Amino acid sequence: MNTAADGGGPQPRQIRRWRKYLADEIAEARLYEQLADRKSGEVRQILLGLAAAERRHQAHWRELLGEHAENLPAPSVHRVMLGWFARLFGSVFVLALAQRAEGESPYTRDEDATRRMAADEEVHEEVVRALAVRGREKLSGGFRAAVFGANDGLVSNFALIMGMGGAGVGATVVLLTGIAGLIAGALSMAAGEFISVRSQRELLDSTRPTQATVRAAPDLDFDHNELVLVYRARGMSIEDAEHRALERMGLFDCDCRPERSHNPEQEVDEHRAVGSAWTAAGSSFGFFAVGALIPVLPYLFGAAGWWAVGLSTALVSIALLCTGATVGLLSGASPLKRAVRQLAIGIGAALITYLLGALLGVSVA
Structure with missing residues (x-):
């Protein structure tokens, strides 16, 4: 452990780092306790076990800090957000974020943390990953269809509207096209999900x-x-x-x-893992329709021309970022990367159809 040369005590930068570690450990223990309060049985015991491990880590930093263990700074923004999400939302999203937090523990690179603490954090990542997988399995079927249905509605109808806009047609035609795309796409998605889930269940029955x-x-x-x-x-x-x-x-x-x-x-x-065919179909229909409605909203309220295109693009971009981040959370990946990727795919598809529509409009004219 590095200490100050004059007194042999901890250096100021070490004290600041240790105080931050202690604040984060307290926040993580509180997070797991909050999640445990909403659970029962084995999952509750596992979460309480994680909280107990975080309290052991707290004891290590308190011992090193001594009198400096009081009036701690605020925990990191990530831990604050996790605690806030734990109070408002389900544990699936919180555990997915907590999994990433455990996997990014600095203890493996910090000589002031014991090897046992670093090993604990590595194991915690796997424990939280397993709990998150349980939650993702429960969200399969209807929720999966809802998330991807909304994304498909956003991208397909936005691309359709941009293609029509590129062809130079009037706002009324664009609006009618968007509504027709919404209805046709939602029905198609619902039928596809119903057939897919029903076929999968029949396959399971046969095997x-x-x-x-x-x-x-x-x-x-x-x-x-x-x-x-x-x-x-x-x-x-x-x-x-x-x-x-x-x-x-x-x-x-x-x-x-x-x-x-x-x-x-x-x-x-x-x-149970596959889900209900009717639930998947209903979720897909409803959320596809919601997603497909977003790019149409400016035209519904009378916007036209570049003003309507800009508003539609802005609304769809925000929605794509949200659905991408949600998919990232459910898959245990980076929400930011998935959000940006979703945005790039959606805007790219719309740009291509807009250019095709412009070319077709010129050739027809």
């Missing part, structure tokens, strides 16, 4: 193992039974398949190994 093995097990020949073949076809090793076959036949006096036994609690409910 899910039946209870035929349970019904047939009592009548099978012990020495020559096809249960072993069934389980090997499902991907088990020959040892595990033989163990499961004996288990199904009720021969528990064998040299059984518990880790090979069937545990229904470990099975994943694929249907």
Whole structure:
């Protein structure tokens, strides 16, 4: 640890850094406790365990700071935002942001932090990542369709309107085109989502193992039974398949190994992960319509010409940044990068259709 040469105590810059660490650790512990208050069962215990680890880190910095551990500065802006989000929104978004915060811990580069603390932060990232994955799985289906439906509505209808505007048609024609694109696109998206989810559920039904093995097990020949073949076809090793076959036949006096036994609690409910076809269709229809309405709004309120184009572009740009950031949060990636990428794709598509519309308008004229 670097200390001042004159007194052997900590240097002022170290004290400032430690005080900032302590303030952030206090904010993180409070964040996990706030999230735990909204949970129950295993997830609650995990979050409380994370909070307890952050309090252990606090003790380290308090010991180093001594009398300087009072009247701490405000935590970093990121931690303040996380606490605010935890009070207002669901844990999925907060955990996605917390995952990034844990992954960017400075302890691995700071010799004043112990190796155990640095290791804790690395493990915390994986714990928060696993909790965030649970939340993302619960948001699959309808929420996924809503987010991507809104984005598709924004980009497709904005590009359509820009293409018509580039062709030089009047504001009334642009407005009618936008409304037609909204209705047609929303219906198309809803039908597509319904068929997609329903087909996926039917595929899962066709591949899910039946209870035929349970019904047939009592009548099978012990020495020559096809249960072993069934389980090997499902991907088990020959040892595990033989163990499961004996288990199904009720021969528990064998040299059984518990880790090979069937545990229904470990099975994943694929249907819950896929979601409801009607929910996905409804979410896709509604949010596509909302997204497609945004570029039309200036024309609805009587704007025309470049004024309408500018307003529509501004509104769509803000919406694209929001949907991109949301997708980034759900995927555990950088919200800023995803927002900028979404904006670039949307504006790029609109620019291309505008230029095509301008070329077509000139050729027709």
